[in-house]
Amino acid sequence: MRLGIDLGGTKIEIIALGDGGRELLRERVATPQSAYEDTIRAMRDLVVGVESRLGERGTLGVGIPGTISPVSGLVKNANSTRLIGHPLDKELSDALSRPVRVANDANCFALSEASDGAAAGKDIVFGIIAGTGVGGGVVISGHVLNGAHAIAGEWGHNGLPRITPEELAASQRCYCGRDNCIESWCSGPSVSRQYRSRTGRNVPVHTIVEAARSGDADALRIIEGFYDRFARSIATLVNILDPDAIVLGGGLSNISELYEELPPRVEYHAFTPQGRTLIVKNRHGDSSGVRGAAWLWQEHETG
Ligand SMILES: [Zn+2]
Numbered sequence: 001m002r003l004g005i006d007l008g009g010t011k012i013e014i015i016a017l018g019d020g021g022r023e024l025l026r027e028r029v030a031t032p033q034s035a036y037e038d039t040i041r042a043m044r045d046l047v048v049g050v051e052s053r054l055g056e057r058g059t060l061g062v063g064i065p066g067t068i069s070p071v072s073g074l075v076k077n078a079n080s081t082r083l084i085g086h087p088l089d090k091e092l093s094d095a096l097s098r099p100v101r102v103a104n105d106a107n108c109f110a111l112s113e114a115s116d117g118a119a120a121g122k123d124i125v126f127g128i129i130a131g132t133g134v135g136g137g138v139v140i141s142g143h144v145l146n147g148a149h150a151i152a153g154e155w156g157h158n159g160l161p162r163i164t165p166e167e168l169a170a171s172q173r174c175y176c177g178r179d180n181c182i183e184s185w186c187s188g189p190s191v192s193r194q195y196r197s198r199t200g201r202n203v204p205v206h207t208i209v210e211a212a213r214s215g216d217a218d219a220l221r222i223i224e225g226f227y228d229r230f231a232r233s234i235a236t237l238v239n240i241l242d243p244d245a246i247v248l249g250g251g252l253s254n255i256s257e258l259y260e261e262l263p264p265r266v267e268y269h270a271f272t273p274q275g276r277t278l279i280v281k282n283r284h285g286d287s288s289g290v291r292g293a294a295w296l297w298q299e300h301e302t303g
Contacts, residue, residue, distance in 0.1 A: 001058035002302055003050065004294025005043055006105065007031070008065065009080045012039075014046045015290045016054060019299070021116040025050055026290070036082050044095045061101045061296030063108035063289045064088065067150040077151075101296040105129075106153060107144045108292030109282070110137035113247040115295045117283040122244035126153070126237060127282075130230075131250030134183040138241065142298065156183035161232045162269065170197075182233045186226065188251055195222045209255055227258070231265030238270040238277050249282040 066078025
């Protein structure tokens with residue numbers, strides 16, 4: 001049996017997977033908003049509870065909104081700031097007397113979709129989470145590519161490729177301190193901002209998409225710009241990784257037009273003279289985080 005925990009800012013979810021990724025049990029509790037130690041205790045209690053109910057011991061993987069620095073062994077880049085600076089994997093491992101694997105939540109998403117999701121059976125998989133931010137994770141032959149600094153796949157903070165004079169004139173400062181990151185042009189809030197500066201109307205992306213579907217010229221213009229920038233951004237990772245599949249997750253992955261609009265545009269911007277990269281919607285949706293955490297241990301490792 002393999003256990004996965006998705007540690008979020010507001011909830012902690014646990015899943016138990018049996019043979020072939022079959023779900024045995026799943027539950028969630030609110031993330032303690034008190035001391036960091038309470039978060040460790042809550043995760044330990046979840047594992048102990050699930051194992052006593054199922055009468056079996058499992059391997060444990062945890063997805064976190066950040067990463068463990070290979071240099072310091074401490075959590076970094078987490079938007080749940082309470083976690084930053086703690087050796088979360090080691091402390092949880094001590095609390096449960098077993099090794100614990102911890103990975104970034106975008107990496108867990110990619111691993112879940114590569115294991116038994118929309119990219120099952122594909123060798124090189126890039127998972128993109130596009131919503132309030134833009135992030136990614138790389139899975140090769142069923143293994144997460146972490147990287148020397150545990151930032152492999154964090155492509156949302158690359159500069160927007162093939163930036164135009166018009167885009168430079170409307171330069172966007174990213175929260176990371178750099179200008180014109182992919183995220184600062186292609187996230188949901190940034191697409192809303194572009195629409196607002198054109199029309200004065202402040203609406204979420206799905207409203208802009210619906211307006212474009214009914215032929216609204218401003219909405220069409222903004223959405224076309226988004227397709228083009230997103231495709232340019234994806235083309236740069238195609239040139240480096242040449243993935244067998246790219247899986248989209250996050251709120252923007254619900255825009256059904258993306259799966260028609262992106263492939264020819266990516267083909268145009270990438271080096272491949274012909275040959276389209278497979279770009280697909282996720283299969284497991286919000287469950288990919290917790291499922292991918294469980295998949296941090298391969299089936300043959302459960303013993
Ligand atoms: Zn940035």
